[in-house]
Amino acid sequence: MTVAIRFARSLFDRIRADLSRPHPFAAERIGFAYGDLVDAGTRLILMTAYEPVGDDDYIDDPMCGARIDSQAIRTAMQGVLNRRQGAFHVHMHRWPGQPFLSKTDAAEIPDIVTGLRRVGTTFANGILLLHDIECAGWVWLPGAESPVEADSVSVVGFPFHISRRVQE
Amino acid sequence: MTSDRFSRQSFLGENSQPSIEQAVIGVVGLGGGGGHIVQQSAHVGFLHYRLFDRDSADTSNLNRLVTATEADAEAETLKTELARRRILSIRSEATVDVFPCRWQDNPENLRGCDVVVGCVDGFAERRELEIACRRYLIPLIDIGMDVHIVGDEPPRMGGQVILSMPGALCMTCLGFLNEASLAREANRYGDAGPRPQVVWPNGVLASTAVGLVVDLVTDWTRSMRGPVYLMYDGNSHTVTPHPRLVYHDGSPCTHFPVHQVGRPVFTNL
Numbered sequence: 001m002t003v004a005i006r007f008a009r010s011l012f013d014r015i016r017a018d019l020s021r022p023h024p025f026a027a028e029r030i031g032f033a034y035g036d037l038v039d040a041g042t043r044l045i046l047m048t049a050y051e052p053v054g055d056d057d058y059i060d061d062p063m064c065g066a067r068i069d070s071q072a073i074r075t076a077m078q079g080v081l082n083r084r085q086g087a088f089h090v091h092m093h094r095w096p097g098q099p100f101l102s103k104t105d106a107a108e109i110p111d112i113v114t115g116l117r118r119v120g121t122t123f124a125n126g127i128l129l130l131h132d133i134e135c136a137g138w139v140w141l142p143g144a145e146s147p148v149e150a151d152s153v154s155v156v157g158f159p160f161h162i163s164r165r166v167q168e
Numbered sequence: 169m170t171s172d173r174f175s176r177q178s179f180l181g182e183n184s185q186p187s188i189e190q191a192v193i194g195v196v197g198l199g200g201g202g203g204h205i206v207q208q209s210a211h212v213g214f215l216h217y218r219l220f221d222r223d224s225a226d227t228s229n230l231n232r233l234v235t236a237t238e239a240d241a242e243a244e245t246l247k248t249e250l251a252r253r254r255i256l257s258i259r260s261e262a263t264v265d266v267f268p269c270r271w272q273d274n275p276e277n278l279r280g281c282d283v284v285v286g287c288v289d290g291f292a293e294r295r296e297l298e299i300a301c302r303r304y305l306i307p308l309i310d311i312g313m314d315v316h317i318v319g320d321e322p323p324r325m326g327g328q329v330i331l332s333m334p335g336a337l338c339m340t341c342l343g344f345l346n347e348a349s350l351a352r353e354a355n356r357y358g359d360a361g362p363r364p365q366v367v368w369p370n371g372v373l374a375s376t377a378v379g380l381v382v383d384l385v386t387d388w389t390r391s392m393r394g395p396v397y398l399m400y401d402g403n404s405h406t407v408t409p410h411p412r413l414v415y416h417d418g419s420p421c422t423h424f425p426v427h428q429v430g431r432p433v434f435t436n437l
């Protein structure tokens with residue numbers, strides 16, 4: 001069974017534009033995108049909304065591209081409760097090639113997702129990584145111990161684009 | 169053999185064949201139009217299909233149904249089976265999921281498609297399919313043809329190919345669907361005779377639709393940046409951009425607000 005994520009082009013472009021804004025001290029920006037797991041059988045997740053992390057919710061850490069504080073995570077958890085949808089930590093890398101999580105990303109972001117899952121046990125939560133025109137997603141399905149990489153992330157609109165998981 | 173197989177379409181670009189092979193294409197309606205769609209899609213190399221049609225072949229289909237033989241009409245074989253057989257005879261590795269029912273009876277499988285081609289009859293069917301595709305963020309390519317007979321004039325044959333992309337102009341914006349035509353169709357229901365259908369316009373419209381699908385998933389022309397509404401004139405044998413799109417004032421679609429994705433709520437447009 002495949003896992004597919006879809007964005008409307010307008011939402012995806014808004015996220016890209018937001019993450020491209022410079023921050024006073026952080027090297028990259030972070031936001032949370034909300035998505036509806038249409039049904040557990042289909043494993044189709046439709047992204048519906050996006051909220052940037054507020055400028056004041058970043059921690060100044062020169063060792064790391066961007067680190068957010070507990071207030072940012074609480075806001076996202078509240079977003080899950082209010083919207084009754086799962087949340088995805090979103091950031092963007094600028095180096096070329098296929099999107100992949102850095103060592104720091106892989107060490108730190110799953111802890112943030114744990115918080116999202118605590119309030120959104122019946123939803124799909126996870127991580128989205130944007131990259132040039134591509135996007136990759138790691139999804140914790142309801143009840144799952146570990147994430148699965150999304151088989152596809154589609155941006156639906158003009159231009160239409162589907163990012164596919166790279167097969168090992 | 170595999171490396172030669174798509175050598176004549178390598179101009180589509182290095183990543184195009186993988187994009188074609190990974191896409192899940194849905195076809196609703198496997199008659200005169202849908203038969204051409206699946207046949208050409210198999211030649212192009214598509215590997216994942218979800219096919220919806222509850223009908224079986226009969227003798228009256230043989231003037232246009234490219235997937236059917238006389239034996240199939242005799243045996244009243246399901247059109248989904250005919251489509252599957254044709255695809256697998258061209259592309260044996262393909263995965264063909266068939267649903268010999270209305271798509272509405274199996275909406276989960278429609279939702280999983282990356283692109284849907286609608287070859288359905290009537291305005292109400294089209295509207296329902298467009299609503300579902302918008303809700304689940306699926307590009308819909310609609311094709312159809314009709315023949316109008318007025319008085320002693322020669323019959324007028326026409327048709328359309330529309331790309332309805334979520335977030336962009338819909339079939340109502342484009343003037344193809346409207347309350348008047350839906351009402352006329354509802355009133356006609358029951359006493360309409362068999363609708364005229366012939367093989368060559370089905371082929372023109374379906375070929376154009378397959379071209380749009382390939383362009384969507386590969387972006388080989390790098391020019392598909394807006395909705396498509398093509399008008400087929402079967403008397404002059406031409407396909408041209410529809411004036412409704414050419415002269416559209418650029419205002420966005422108000423019928424399908426882009427934040428309304430997810431489980432459908434049926435509303436009057």
Ligand SMILES: [Zn+2]
Pocket residue numbers: 337338339340341342421422423424
């Ligand atoms: Zn509209």
